[in-house]
Amino acid sequence: MAKKQRDDRKEKNPGIIERTVKIKRCAAVVKGGRRFSFAAMVVCGDGKGKVGWGYGKANEVQPSVEKANKQAMRTMVKIPMVEGAIPHRVDGRYGAARVVLLPAGPGTGIIAGSAVRAVCEAAGVKNILTKSFGSNNPVTLVKATIDALQSVRTKEDVARLRGVEL
Numbered sequence: 001m002a003k004k005q006r007d008d009r010k011e012k013n014p015g016i017i018e019r020t021v022k023i024k025r026c027a028a029v030v031k032g033g034r035r036f037s038f039a040a041m042v043v044c045g046d047g048k049g050k051v052g053w054g055y056g057k058a059n060e061v062q063p064s065v066e067k068a069n070k071q072a073m074r075t076m077v078k079i080p081m082v083e084g085a086i087p088h089r090v091d092g093r094y095g096a097a098r099v100v101l102l103p104a105g106p107g108t109g110i111i112a113g114s115a116v117r118a119v120c121e122a123a124g125v126k127n128i129l130t131k132s133f134g135s136n137n138p139v140t141l142v143k144a145t146i147d148a149l150q151s152v153r154t155k156e157d158v159a160r161l162r163g164v165e166l
Contacts, residue, residue: 018069019043019118022138023061041139042068044076045122051149052076053119053142077146080154084126087155092148097140101148102129115141123149 022041027034038061045051052075056067080087085103092099099116104127110120112130115138120128132141159166 013044013073015046016073017045017047017122018072019122020065020068021115021118021142023064038064040064040068041142042072043118043122043142044069044072045119045124046076047122047124049079049081049124050076051079051119051123051146053146055139077150079123079125079149080152080157081123081125082154084124085128086125086149086152088152090148090151092144092146092151094143094147095140096135097137097144098133099141099144099148100131100133101145102131103127104129113141114138116145118142119145119149 020040020042024039026037026039028037037057037059039055039057040061042054042065043051044054052072054068054071054075056064056071058064058067083106086101087103089103090101092101104111106127108127108129110117110125110128112120112128113132116130116132119142135141155166
């Protein structure tokens with residue numbers, strides 16, 4: 001008689017999209033040879049307009065990813081969207097990386113590189129055109145993309161800030 005298998009692994013955060021963008025290996029030369037450590041860059045989002053990023057370092061890959069996930073959950077920010085797209089063009093900068101995000105019509109999809117795509121998918125953006133300039137480092141591209149998404153404003157936000165009625 002076959003035993004019923006139990007799956008003890010449970011999803012820690014249901015409804016959260018987690019994308020590991022980059023895992024880096026670092027080597028420190030010590031007396032006995034090389035000692036390796038790992039750094040992980042993770043993007044988390046709820047797919048409904050909230051997204052955050054985290055960067056974790058540890059001596060093994062799994063703990064570094066877990067640390068990055070924990071930090072990404074704490075740094076989530078709300079992104080205003082209109083019908084699965086951003087309402088207007090935005091630019092984001094971080095260091096030498098520059099990212100331009102353009103709204104796209106329904107059915108376009110996410111036209112982006114891997115780092116920017118991870119942020120857009122986690123945030124729940126369905127239709128967007130992107131272009132990155134300068135650095136192609138995934139860590140700086142993620143930070144520049146989130147900088148751009150934080151500067152998105154809806155018509156209602158702008159009207160409220162200006163004190164004008166639509």
